[in-house]
Amino acid sequence: MKLRRDVFQAIADPTRRTIISLVALQALTPTAIAENFDYSRQTISKHIQILTECEILGQEQKGREIYYRLNPNGMKEIADFIEPFRKLWDDRFNKLESVMKNYKSEK
């Protein structure tokens, strides 16, 4: 249950939410992440640290640089992370079903 509370704490902050959506698109260095904000590098580092501690972000060493990305392995509650993906497809398929039921009755 601890992790769950931590995840909520992590996403409660708008800056951290933005960081999550940035690294969801591609792995980024702390510098590249910080470029998206007016805050100091230190402030951004603090947010990255919290997200890493909550196992939302994972680190990846590429040469000299450390890249951050959404953490696929450490996410013990992976179901929580993929539920929005499942929901997206479920909604889409529900729509398909209703469109085709109307189509059938129109004929």
Next chain:
Amino acid sequence: MEHKTIVKAEKEKQEILITRTFDLPIHLLFKAYTEADLVEQWMGNKVLKLENKPHGSYQFEKKDEKGNVLFRANGSIHTVNENQNIIRTFEMENTPFPVQLEFLDFEAINSETSKLIMKIVFKSVVDRDNMLQLPFAQGINMAHNELQKVIGQLK
């Protein structure tokens, strides 16, 4: 109760399996994928092109009220077997996401029910995980934007 749409994404694999049972005969399910005006209705995108034949292609687009393109995707259609399967690629334009390969298998369960098994293969495990987590990331941002809107109205 088991969900109608099931997503299976095993760790360290570069594929996703999406399975869905429909209260529709198989020919109607298949039609939903091959007729442009039906695709537009359920996907909510404009269909710019849809050629359902081997070596055909498609392109979908979504614009906001002002005409700005919010989303555009395209792909090549490799195989189309009526009421059986479609094999195609999918790529979101202007995003870092690489192209993905999609296998759509249509199965009749009985005369009124059918099933779609969609297997999506990604360039890498990381690319798969990024795609899997995109709605999560967008979701929390959207929730945040909604909250901002509500707060904005209070002012």
